[in-house]
Amino acid sequence: MIHPTLARTIRFVGLDVDGVLTDGGIYLGAADGQPVELKRYDIQDGLGIYLMQKAGIRCAIITGRVSESVRLRAAELGIEDLAQDPNAQKLPAFLAMLDRHGIAPSEAAFIGDDFPDMAVLRLVGLPVAVGNAVPEVRAACAMQLTRSGGAGAVREFAEELLKARGEWVSVTERYVAERSLPLVERS
Numbered sequence: 001m002i003h004p005t006l007a008r009t010i011r012f013v014g015l016d017v018d019g020v021l022t023d024g025g026i027y028l029g030a031a032d033g034q035p036v037e038l039k040r041y042d043i044q045d046g047l048g049i050y051l052m053q054k055a056g057i058r059c060a061i062i063t064g065r066v067s068e069s070v071r072l073r074a075a076e077l078g079i080e081d082l083a084q085d086p087n088a089q090k091l092p093a094f095l096a097m098l099d100r101h102g103i104a105p106s107e108a109a110f111i112g113d114d115f116p117d118m119a120v121l122r123l124v125g126l127p128v129a130v131g132n133a134v135p136e137v138r139a140a141c142a143m144q145l146t147r148s149g150g151a152g153a154v155r156e157f158a159e160e161l162l163k164a165r166g167e168w169v170s171v172t173e174r175y176v177a178e179r180s181l182p183l184v185e186r187s
Contacts (some may be wrong), residue, residue, distance in 0.1 A: 007164035012108040017063035017070050023150030039069045049077050054122035055167045060097050064088025064116045088116035158159030
């Protein structure tokens with residue numbers, strides 16, 4: 001449970017990929033002699049990200065791998081802040097994003113699962129661990145989710161955050177209304 005006062009201060013949510021937006025599995029193969037990496041993303045996580053964005057919360061992806069799959073997913077979700085560092089040094093990119101948007105670390109949340117996330121988790125106002133996070137990450141986080149990465153953890157967080165802010169009903173109702181067809185008068 002997120003305290004409403006803390007929830008209202010969050011303006012930025014950073015997301016790890018492998019183990020958070022995905023289950024951590026990586027499919028490696030080749031097509032026409034070129035390496036191909038595939039990842040599976042949870043569609044409900046995507047909607048949770050969309051709803052946070054509609055509530056005015058900036059979302060970002062910071063990952064320790066470089067993958068075309070991640071670039072495509074970020075574009076699909078309208079996430080402009082994307083950092084893929086092959087050395088898994090996430091903190092410099094995270095700080096640069098916050099600086100670019102004039103957001104303090106205390107106004108940010110980060111969702112992680114493993115040791116490459118620790119530097120960012122130790123800095124933010126709301127550190128969050130997915131259900132499958134390693135024990136050290138869970139111990140370092142103020143919020144421990146029940147769902148695992150790639151299985152609705154980000155959606156669980158989005159719901160908790162927006163409910164604590166008192167915005168869940170209005171954001172979801174607006175989403176449904178935007179996708180509802182106007183009623184056609186019957187004769």
